[in-house]
Amino acid sequence: MLEGQRVVVFGGSSGAGLASAKLLASKGAEVIVAGRGAEKLDVKKELGDRASAFAVDGKDVAAVNAFFERVGAFDHLVISAGATNRGGEFVTSITDASFRETFDGKFWVQITAAHAGAKRIKKGGSITFFSGGANRRALKGMVNIAAVNGALDAVVPTLALELAPTRVNAISPGTLRTSYWTGVSDAQQEQIFGHMASILPAGRVGTADDIANAVLFLVTTSYVTGTVLAVDGGLPHAASL
Ligand SMILES: NC(=O)c1ccc[n+]([C@@H]2O[C@H](COP(=O)([O-])OP(=O)(O)OC[C@H]3O[C@@H](n4cnc5c(N)ncnc54)[C@H](OP(=O)(O)O)[C@@H]3O)[C@@H](O)[C@H]2O)c1
Numbered sequence: 488m489l490e491g492q493r494v495v496v497f498g499g500s501s502g503a504g505l506a507s508a509k510l511l512a513s514k515g516a517e518v519i520v521a522g523r524g525a526e527k528l529d530v531k532k533e534l535g536d537r538a539s540a541f542a543v544d545g546k547d548v549a550a551v552n553a554f555f556e557r558v559g560a561f562d563h564l565v566i567s568a569g570a571t572n573r574g575g576e577f578v579t580s581i582t583d584a585s586f587r588e589t590f591d592g593k594f595w596v597q598i599t600a601a602h603a604g605a606k607r608i609k610k611g612g613s614i615t616f617f618s619g620g621a622n623r624r625a626l627k628g629m630v631n632i633a634a635v636n637g638a639l640d641a642v643v644p645t646l647a648l649e650l651a652p653t654r655v656n657a658i659s660p661g662t663l664r665t666s667y668w669t670g671v672s673d674a675q676q677e678q679i680f681g682h683m684a685s686i687l688p689a690g691r692v693g694t695a696d697d698i699a700n701a702v703l704f705l706v707t708t709s710y711v712t713g714t715v716l717a718v719d720g721g722l723p724h725a726a727s728l
Pocket of ligand 1: 571617665
């Protein structure tokens with residue numbers, strides 16, 4: 488399906504990005520993974536003989552440019568990178584600095600990767616951003632995360648028009664059981680996942696593989712561009728939060 492195609496997964500060293508890289512590699516793509524901890528990956532074992540991985544911090548514009556220069560021409564860019572703080576109540580716990588840090592850790596990382604990578608994408612290629620559901624369903628204590636995700640959703644239609652024929656889409660995940668939650672205790676994670684499962688129409692939280700399937704769809708479906716694809720268990724229609 489993807490034989491002869493080169494796919495960069497920026498943020499592919501864990502979670503939904505790694506699951507996407509594995510699925511794309513299994514469909515024949517040469518996968519190139521970037522992430523701050525990418526050197527920890529057992530690339531050949533996880534992604535096959537033709538795959539490669541590079542340690543790159545998306546906050547470092549020069550390093551991101553150097554990475555894409557080294558990669559050269561390629562077909563598809565999947566940008567799953569994002570490390571955000573956990574948010575908090577606007578007046579009492581979110582500071583201007585922590586709000587800005589959320590943009591630095593996700594919005595600017597993804598824009599920098601798209602900026603550096605877009606000019607090297609071959610005809611017929613695509614970009615897939617990763618936003619998140621907090622801007623489509625109000626959740627107390629998540630204003631900074633809602634703002635970042637909304638900003639990423641907002642760049643999609645304009646870039647789809649401007650970068651055509653390169654297709655530009657985003658995936659908007661809901662709650663996923665991934666290493667995104669590292670730092671939250673196991674007990675608290677189970678409490679959050681259990682609560683979300685009980686109120687979501689899908690009756691469960693998501694997995695990295697749910698997102699990988701959606702990435703494969705966006706990468707391979709040439710009639711889809713300018714779209715934000717929600718893969719969130721029906722979050723906007725959840726019973727109560
Ligand atoms: N999990 C959820 O519940 C959830 C919900 C909504 C949206 N999302 C979004 O979905 C995307 C994937 O998250 P995930 O759940 O798969 O979490 P994850 O396992 O933490 O994956 C995040 C990926 O981004 C990379 N990354 C983070 N900061 C980076 C930077 N500065 N430069 C380069 N790479 C960076 C990480 O690699 P390194 O640490 O090696 O750099 C990792 O590969 C994220 O954008 C996240 O915001 C997740």
